[in-house]
Amino acid sequence: MIDQLRRRARELLTTGEAACIIGYANASVPGKAAPIVITRAEDADRLVFHAACCNNLAVYLTRPEIRKLGTVAMVAKPADVRAAFVLMQENQVRPDDVKFIAVDVTPAGECTLLAQRTREELLDYLVKNVPPAELADDALKDVAALEEQTDGERWAYWQQQFSRCIRCYACRQVCPLCYCSRCVADKNRPQWIETSAHGRGNLAWNITRAFHLAGRCVGCGECERACPAGIPLMKLNRKLAKDVRDSFGVHAAGYAFSGEQLFAGYSPSDPNDFFE
Amino acid sequence: MTSNIYKPSLMTVTAVTAESADVKTLRLEFCDARERDTFSFRAGQFGEFSFFGEGECTLCIASPPTRRGYIECTVRKSGRVTAALTNAEPGDVIGFRGPYGSAFPVDAWQARDVLFIAGGIGLAPVRCAIWNILDLRDRYESVTIIYGARTVGDLIYRRELEQWAERSDVRLVITVDPGGETPDWRGCVGLVPSLLKELSPAGGNAAAVACGPPIMIKFTLFALHELGFTPEQVYTTLENRMKCGLGKCGRCNIGSLYVCKDGPVFTAAQLAAMHDEY
Amino acid sequence: MAEFEPRIAAFVCTWCTYAGADLAGTSRLQYASNVRVIKLPCTGRIDFHFIIKAFERGADAVLVSGCHPGDCHYTAGNYHARRRWTIFRKLLEFTGIESDRVTFAWVSAAEGAKWANLVNEVTEKARKLGPFTRYKRLNEIAEGEAER
């Protein structure tokens, strides 16, 4: 599989179809993988793909340093493809500027290079083969467990979690969909979110981060993985994904590369029961 | 005596002068009489000015040390704190920490020609040195001021420019960028560095101060070099972003120099030895 | 001990609810004085940060109100807002903020009486809940000079 992947990468670079490949290489820490950006065909042999390749590489699609390099081909897991699709849907990435070297892991744990290359083929693949991980019954169990608690218990739970936040913004920086060139958390006129890592500032930040991803999160789990304080951020993301599905009956984000984004639109038949 | 190095002194705004659409000069007096009497600083030094509730910002002291009892700062509305400061009114109380940083060696310039070159709001730190020298005028040889701004509306210290223009012991040249002139504009039109080359002041034993936007500084320093000024004769002041002003917070450094401690006043010779991080 | 008087921030649109509140006033309807009204062009303008900031600054409850669906002065601002609040209120609940602390309503310019009743209801709800000690505790911690 890895030979095929490298061959495809080499081909994209030598034909000039892509100016750079964003993929994975083995990290210096044994057993771990790291993102790598290569621009020369001979470096294609450094690419790998295995179970430790967890980063969502779509995060690089909007980085100015990467954009400067030209057309990007990305090694893309289903979550990465979904994130890239949302970026296309939100007009952050021009569809023709991204080529996919799509990969997936079979239920048996086998890494495969997908034959699908175009957006349409990949969308079809996603719809048929990849249910949204963030909405899996198992994944929603801990959300349901928390929902069943009292508000006091939930408050205590999240306060304990958020109290560890040090405001390093790793959650934001690794998220492919947190692409704002200046985040609301970095603005101070007015200062909606206090920058201090105290309970009040941390609550405001974490609510903001989660809500800004409502209807957009592709469930890759990078925020939670990156969090050095171990805050279960995906629990918030999954809760929102579930509410979006239940309230609006829409499919999860990243299963379309065009069309209207959930919160860019509305329907006269949206829920109205909570209004006095 | 406080052991809190971040504690500001309280100062009352006693006068506010509108310099241009978004620039204001605040005159400030210490609320505490003892501080008012003992406070001293040198031309070119800066302070951390705070509007309580909004935060602190770094500004040079724009009034000269020769005028006691008050200080002035000139602020352009550009962020949260500067917006609050430009909205301040006489009677408001603001915070001040300082003076911090290095100064122009005005004493070492005695018996020498002094050339001031400023662009836009860069006249603020230069104004401090200009008045310092004009207040002790007989100790210095010729004084030349070249001042440029993008448009006529961006010129600051208008009344002082008039005062300087009227003085026989000051040579003042004002210019605005092409396109920035008004129909009644009688000054020069053109960029500061090219005007400087036209005037071609003699290097000799002169001291030159250049202050303005980075791009102007770059070409001005080049022009001064062509005119025969050695880098040791030329001074400028940098304004890297700062928070503490005390060499702690770690954001104003250029290499191992802290602009807040080793600067903000540097010679062109020092500048040439620095990396391009200002 | 005096009865707890909740402080309530109301974010209302200028075209319907504000006019409705005005009508309540000109009709000399008596209602609870616990609400501080903040007028905005449209419910679509009401950012969720407003709600958080209100709690940060000591509100015990928040009321958000605007034109009835279909009546928006800007055609669809309230529809957009409704879609956002549908999800946002659940997020607040999930983080442990009692759902009764935030009330959403549609009050038209003709519904002065509805506004008066609404304010009374919201005030009663907040009074029952008591001071928002959870959030106020965050303020105490943030402002406490004690060692962390």
Next chain:
Amino acid sequence: MAIKISKDNLAALVDSLRRSGMRVVAPVSRTAFTEFAEIVALDEADFSQVNTRSSIKQFLFPATEPILSYSLEQSNVKLECEEPPEPRKTVIIGSRPCDTASLPILDKLFSWDCEDRFYLNRRAATVVISIACTDCDDCCFCTAIGLGPDSKQGSDLLLVPGESGCYNAEPCTERGAELVKQHEKLFTQSAAPASVCKAVLEKLPKPLNLDRIANWLRGHFYDDFWQAASLKCVGCGCCTFLCPTCHCFDITDEHGRYRDGRRAGLRRKNWDSCQFAQFTLHASGHNPRPDRASRWRQRMMHKFLYYPERFGSRLCTGCGRCVRSCPVQMDIRDQLKAIESMQADDEQHL
């Protein structure tokens, strides 16, 4: 004559310190992560982990702290809390030598020219009892940076795990000696000198030539290396916030509650990171460090060139947190090795 302390006596030491009114802080594993926290008894502590998630710097230089409080009523300003708070007397037990080594490094910054009493008062009120390492992980590299699993820098008392659950104890400062003296009965004479943790030394990397690295850095401010080295960086502040030596901060004002009709406000000192784009952004929009490469260069230069030039020590203790926690596996060790070998090449060509 060497001394040692048994595990039981260490527990007694904790009790005694707490009785004397001190806060005792140690690594605890209350959640999935081991973190420093206050303990009431030694059995809460977990010394078995290689290291804690975050470093001990938070106890001396907290992530956020008020530096001034004031109240406002229109133009009338009243300064309220003006002085650094009286710190709680604290004993940190079980800091790893790499963490402890950061304290003398931070001391230099916070005491040079003028004294930051917020840090220094806490520092003066804190006694650090380090425990030498008997294990390391894939990310540890203290030995590469000139330290080791039983380095004494910054420790008041160093405990080296010895036989039968005892710790060989070595006072490193007067404060440490004083602490031992006050609790003489808990320490016993030991024939065996504090043993170096041999097994762990074999697993740790070889020393880097840090002078060579500094020399390369001095000459390569403008170099393509920085672009290549930082291309995958996503620009979070993880590495800086977890680093025991990173110390950059922001000063910001926050609204407080209304008290007696006056609006209260607080000025705070918050951790900040050179990796954030806003860190050096001028109000005019100009940014002296406009891209990832220049921000990453600043981090490396500050650690291995600027700070040593200015203060005589490096801003790195090899704790490995930046490697362990980087979401994109940036490895400072690889970069240092690459720099070292580039300089070696340069030197050969001279």
